[in-house]
Amino acid sequence: MMDDAAIRAALAAIDVVMVETTHAGNLGAAARAMKNMGLSQLVLVNPQASIDDEAIARASRADDILHQARIVPSLTEALANASLVVGTSARSRHIPWPLLSPRELGARVASALPAGNRIALVFGRESNGLSNDELQLCHLHVHIPTDADYSSLNVAQAIQLLCYEMRLAVSGEELTSHQAWGVEWDYPLATHEQLDGMLRHLEQTLVDIDFLDPNTPKQLMTRLRRLYQRAAPDQMEINMLRGMLAQINKRLPPRSE
Amino acid sequence: MMDDAAIRAALAAIDVVMVETTHAGNLGAAARAMKNMGLSQLVLVNPQASIDDEAIARASRADDILHQARIVPSLTEALANASLVVGTSARSRHIPWPLLSPRELGARVASALPAGNRIALVFGRESNGLSNDELQLCHLHVHIPTDADYSSLNVAQAIQLLCYEMRLAVSGEELTSHQAWGVEWDYPLATHEQLDGMLRHLEQTLVDIDFLDPNTPKQLMTRLRRLYQRAAPDQMEINMLRGMLAQINKRLPPRSE
The missing domain is CATH 1.10.8.590 (Helicase, Ruva Protein; domain 3)
Incomplete structure (x- = not known):
């Protein structure tokens, strides 16, 4: 069992990437959700809301994450250093793409982190998520199980759920089936x-x-x-x-x- | 694998009980989180906020859950018909109490539901959670794993996480180990x-x-x-x-x- 400092250090390799977020409150809620679970690296792609009083209020005492957020103009720039890019998707697409559950993703991320790989979890717009072009930049997609008739999660809630699964997987607090390679992988993953x-x-x-x-x-x-x-x-x-x-x-x- | 209607029917035996909630936005966000996961039964104990425009806005299209919420003056009344009462707690208490992780709770609830038992998940005030007296009304406690230095989850986020675990446990979606692609893969794998x-x-x-x-x-x-x-x-x-x-x-x- 890892202590909080070790969990935080491991989770610092995960970027939470929010694309064109329009509600300041969601920025704050996302920061709080991340900090609760020990994540710290927030990346805002062309944000449509600013880090205003509402964002700070909703962040509670997690406004440090907001103030340290990296702000970039494009998703490509946000992903430059990531070796494993994961897109969140509620929509069905035309071309099949590797799709994991949040729990399966936790196992995958936990096995990728020790080799020094950088992970990006990408969250789309409140109105219509990620575009097909954006989804195609992702190595794999994660789908949070929901009721099919009411499947649109608030973005900060989606971030909460994935951060929770990342924490569980990395901390070993729940049993996860790790993806094993027999030996340690010999080269770092490509960015x-x-x-x-x-x-x-x-x-x-x-x-x-x-x-x-x-x-x-x-x-x-x-x-x-x-x-x-x-x-x-x-x-x-x-x-x-x-x-x-x-x-x-x-x-x-x-x-x- | 159960379909959504069957999952909803099973999850209708779970009451989400919010005690003296002070922020209308949290009521709305809780309703949305519940509906995303297929839960529908909300109970408000002596609410300090009303179901106002902010609550409706944050509920998105889940305001039906707000309008159907049962409003009661005391926790005891809220719990009258419950056979398994679960309190959420971030705080250490003086008396040891059965404490489960959200995932363990999911397994426990899934095994209790088929017998027709009613479950209550109890969430405390934004400011200071549940009192010791209230916690002692609970058969068991659930602790959501968090960073010890920043452990206070927003109440709607806590509801989101527990509803997610309830859905997974009841639907059996995590028990089936499948590789999924979002849609059916369009060509057979190469031999x-x-x-x-x-x-x-x-x-x-x-x-x-x-x-x-x-x-x-x-x-x-x-x-x-x-x-x-x-x-x-x-x-x-x-x-x-x-x-x-x-x-x-x-x-x-x-x-x-």
């Missing part, structure tokens, strides 16, 4: 930026070999992104893939225009 | 043979572009196999990868031996 870089390189190569028509891309890159994100590549694997792409580029004949 | 075929094709291509030396292969193919196996590709994804490899083969210049 979101590293994975994106590989995917951009792959896309350009596919255009160069006339496999991908940039004017009618269809779902090819979306499906490739999903495939590689599902595997959660480590940095060594990303280097291998980029090495392969570089070698293909080198061996291609010059284009006959 | 071992199909994955092997793609990897052999990849290996030959890597030899052709002089990326892999067949005489000193090191761990390259082992690591690539592990990467793709981890993602468990479907047949469409394997076809995409093989299509990419075929196109690379086609675009390569003939080897100069």
Whole structure:
């Protein structure tokens, strides 16, 4: 059993990312929910509300988290250093994507943290959640079980529930089935930026070999992104893939225009 | 797996009892949290706030629960028909009392419901929770794990967490270990043979572009196999990868031996 300081230190690797939040009260309630569970890292993407009196009041004594929040203009920027990006989603989507329950996510995060990986939990707008494009930036999605006829959770409540499951999983206060690898994983997971870089390189190569028509891309890159994100590549694997792409580029004949 | 109507019917045996709540917003947020999880029975003991515009606004579309709430003057009256009374407590008390975690409580409640027992979950005042006398009316206590230095949960957040655990326990949603994708996965997973075929094709291509030396292969193919196996590709994804490899083969210049 870990003590509170150790739990807090472990949970500091988790960013709670709120996208375009419109209600100041939700910012405050989110900060309070995080601090109750020992989380501290809040990231606000293009917030539509400010940290005003209502936010401070709802935060109770957790306003330190509000004042230290990182404010960024885009989700991509928020995710740059994250190795595991988790989107919260109530909606059904067209392309199947890895979907976990909050408890399964706890087990997954608890097994990813000891290797020094950074995790981002991404929460959408009060009105309509995360867009499909935003959901596709996520390695996996988490769905909080709700009544199907009344499924829209308040964003601060959703943050409360996930932070609770993160605390339970990390602290070992409840038994969780850890994902085991037999031995410790040997390389750190790739960051979101590293994975994106590989995917951009792959896309350009596919255009160069006339496999991908940039004017009618269809779902090819979306499906490739999903495939590689599902595997959660480590940095060594990303280097291998980029090495392969570089070698293909080198061996291609010059284009006959 | 129960459907939502059956879950709602089972959870209707659980009363959420709020004692002397002072903030109307918390009444609304509690109603919303309950309805999200399929609970419906709210009991207000001597409420210090009224069901006003703020309560309705925070309830979102769960104001039916507010309007149907039973309002009683005393906790004793609220508990009259309950067979299992559970008090929420953050404070240490002088007399040891049965204390469960929210998850343990879920299991306990799930086993008590089929016998037709009525359950009361009792939540205290925003300022100072439940008194010792009130806690002693409870058969058992539940403690939501929190950071010891910041342990005071907002009452609606505490209700959200317990309602979530009640839903999970009653629905059995966590007992079924499933890998879910949000919607049905659209293509069958690749067979071992199909994955092997793609990897052999990849290996030959890597030899052709002089990326892999067949005489000193090191761990390259082992690591690539592990990467793709981890993602468990479907047949469409394997076809995409093989299509990419075929196109690379086609675009390569003939080897100069």
